[in-house]
Amino acid sequence: MPTYKAPLREYRFLLNELLDFSQYGDLPGFADAPADLVDAILEEAGKLTEEVLQPLNQIGDREGCKLENGVVTTPTGFKDAYKLLVDGGWPALVADTAYGGQGLPNALGVIFNEMVSSANMAFGMYPGLSHGAYSALSQHGTDEQKKKYLPKLVTGEWTGTMNLTEPHCGTDLGLLRSKAVPVGDGSYKISGQKIFISAGDHDLAENILHLVLARIEGAPQGVKGISLFLVPKYLVNEDGSLGNRNGVSVGSLEEKMGIHGNATCVLNYDEALGWLVGEEHKGLRAMFTMMNEARLGVGLQGLSQSEVAYQNAVTYALERLQGRSLTGPKAEDKPADPLIVHPDIRRMLLNAKSFNEGARALLVWTALHGDLSHRSNDEKTREFGDDMMSLLTPVLKGYFTDRGFAHAVDAQQVYGGHGYIDEWGMGQFVRDARIAMIYEGANGVQALDLVGRKLAQNGGRAVFAFFKAVDDFIAANKSNADLKPFLDPLAAARKDLEAATMWFMENALQNPDHAGAGSTPYMHHFGVTGRAFMWAMMAKVSLEKLAAQSEGDNAWYETKIKTGRFYMEHVVPETAMHLARIRHGADPVMAMGANEF
């Protein structure tokens, strides 16, 4: 049976030592989160996820959700666990205080979400999607809508969903057919079929707020004719009480590779009453608010499965006796040495560990900059925060989920044959992690968003700001000889990344397929470089702590530095390969006729 231990020491390091959240103590939200309170929150979140959510993870996988007589039932224990989540006030963590939220920075929100997702990814999607709906409504809804719906999302009494996909249209939303007919009183009748709706129906909450993309009768074709609607499962009376069931029903539950504990629904809308969110025909813009947030949430799912799979692989590698060390027996009193003596086992574990810690730093760093983009008093800081959030969202979604899956596969590999047997639970991490590479925009779409949109925005302002941040760090620390093993690979990765960026800028206008062909290598290149930046920063702090000898925690910092060294030496060399692939351009992939595949 797999276990999970929330990496609280890692979080404290990021919040208090690496990013020093205390420096933002005068900003809204941050002011309400002094270190001791945050510490208490992390402790409680650790308990909830380790003791309540994780033990339900395999149960959810085995039982799945059931649809009987139009009613969806979640796996044993999910309902009680959700009640504990609500009773603990967790859905309110980063929501606006105006609607009952605690208003804490989203950087804390992503940390909480990582824990939930590590413990039980399928469960975490129920509250996770609610928060996306909350964000879309709070940014694009009318005051009346906000007042009516947001408080219930914030308590978690109601949940939310995103309804984009239809059978014939996934990425290409311009093709969507769901229709909205004005009733005349400001409401619309929504009809159509939506598929792949995560948390689309369930028994955890008394109401569900569906955010649905549809086309108002007579609207233009394509993406410019799409509007966003709020369609509650139960209509809500003026006094906030629940009214009649709305015209939305569950057609079926999808049988899928993983996340069995989450109800992935086909939803049929049959003249369901809905209300416009944001402007007519500008639904995509509103939905993108939700999607961008969801993308960060999916990126952390990749990290979360790598983390929990890694933890269990370490446990197994320490316990399982198999073979002898290449340099002679290490556990002479035992019939064999533990797996951990084998360099190739360590290679797999260190790949995962250096990913988990570097990716987590990049996640929290990015979320912090997202917070600063709203909350800082300084315009430059807000702009930089906005740029980093915008630039790195596709990287965190695409790169984290590709790598998170790969590391879950490696962790399963550490178990040998037992990794393939359901009982041990390692296959579930792999199967669950797999979806994160696909939904909320397949990773190829993320790569194209990065290369085709984010690089060019504002004349490349964001990517050059990223390079400058790296350069400033290198320049400020270049006299630090102990940091040289980190700064040199970081500089090399950054140089290759700039070369790749310039190659796109010089070639992609003339032929956009040059951008398309190199987009995934570039996204990975960016992910590697972003992690290298984080590892260099983490090494610097760790070296300082070691020099100060004040923490009584020297071994912890030494491990951090060793992990970072592995990253620099084993992972960073891949950037040259990405650059070589990018520079070959479109020809190698576009030369083939469609009939030649």
Added chain:
Amino acid sequence: MPTYKAPLREYRFLLNELLDFSQYGDLPGFADAPADLVDAILEEAGKLTEEVLQPLNQIGDREGCKLENGVVTTPTGFKDAYKLLVDGGWPALVADTAYGGQGLPNALGVIFNEMVSSANMAFGMYPGLSHGAYSALSQHGTDEQKKKYLPKLVTGEWTGTMNLTEPHCGTDLGLLRSKAVPVGDGSYKISGQKIFISAGDHDLAENILHLVLARIEGAPQGVKGISLFLVPKYLVNEDGSLGNRNGVSVGSLEEKMGIHGNATCVLNYDEALGWLVGEEHKGLRAMFTMMNEARLGVGLQGLSQSEVAYQNAVTYALERLQGRSLTGPKAEDKPADPLIVHPDIRRMLLNAKSFNEGARALLVWTALHGDLSHRSNDEKTREFGDDMMSLLTPVLKGYFTDRGFAHAVDAQQVYGGHGYIDEWGMGQFVRDARIAMIYEGANGVQALDLVGRKLAQNGGRAVFAFFKAVDDFIAANKSNADLKPFLDPLAAARKDLEAATMWFMENALQNPDHAGAGSTPYMHHFGVTGRAFMWAMMAKVSLEKLAAQSEGDNAWYETKIKTGRFYMEHVVPETAMHLARIRHGADPVMAMGANEF
């Protein structure tokens, strides 16, 4: 519903054009396989696999095997399909004519096995393991054993299994506890528990021959006290008829991530009668005969899942309309362009296609050299054949299954959300392919076999013979300007591979962990270089065919060259990364204390 089309044109290219099997027409077995007969065999195999085995693949996955009252039932249709296989004489294809086999080269056997495995991997394991048992018995059994058992394996009336693993011992066979007590009449009573026994029991054949590793009472500890026994499910009378049920029973069926159609058994041996195969205490050597063959069979499973997943991804990419080409609409009469217009979709498809074709060439090339090692009249040819077979077996097992899995994942990715839904069948390819990285020696064990044993054997004779073969090819073709885009990357990959090899030779004696730390990067490096060699050879032949303009098939050769160009430009650049990782040696992975993970 997924489909499968046997790549017959590819096989013909390999057999008749690339490797020119007609040149071996005077050798045993080859003489019985003129091109027109081989062609007829391939056609029939294509029909069997496309029309009979493939339609059962999803059924097998859904139903799995059942154990009721000690009896294992295979999924619907498997029994009839197995009967067709037997009636068609397929198990006899490459078996010795002395026992009723057709005696054809194993190079044809691996081609047949690839088709079977692409169509239905779980099904293919039933006859696949029989052939391993056949090889172990035919090489290590007594004449009496061979006469008694081999003909039934050759017809397929009986099947075989390999019994190595016990709950506490997988890779480390020295730990095994199963016991053999001499009865006094030459037989032994075998007791113990074996786990993960593929095709361990089923209803396809009337008898099963278990080849079981056990320790004779009083034998030395460790691997030097292990013997191999033949333990039939039903005892066999002198006249060849079946006698009593032997003392082996199915404890349970494993619930696993994939290959649900194959019965993975816990087998309990309770004083089951067994007969020694080969010498006392030398069971590992006999088992390795079987394992080496099984490893080639597992390597081709990796290829097989990549091939079938690729085929289905192409179908979807041609049909699914989603988005518009970055360079403007290509299917203006349709609401969107097919996925195939997108460079990133093509990148994934070409990665798989260039793997499938290059890996298949390397598989058949290696199997051919295995055949020549037994059948050639020339001592040098036999030695080279033996060297290539020995050197490349771990590469084909480890590299092919790592890559095959990765390409199946990519093929699933092409489907977007539908790839995650069971109905579409893409997840099954991924789940089935996953086991191939684990069983018959986890891929880390293959990498160590390559670096720790195969490189050093006979003073490095095999690896230097491989380099010489590459060098000879480059030297013989260096004036061919059209081939330069293939020869230059091949030379670069080979140069890096030699540098990596020399690094091991210079450093691994002093610290064997240097070999362990770089073993997986080296195995991948070898796989990339081996494929590069095959692609250069395939390009040369294709260029010749194009120059001759005689085949009426020019488009086919042009596609071959384009695919090879993609491989050289997109895949080969990874060798520099592997070399960099190898050269960092053991320190980055061994610096960590076991408690630091």
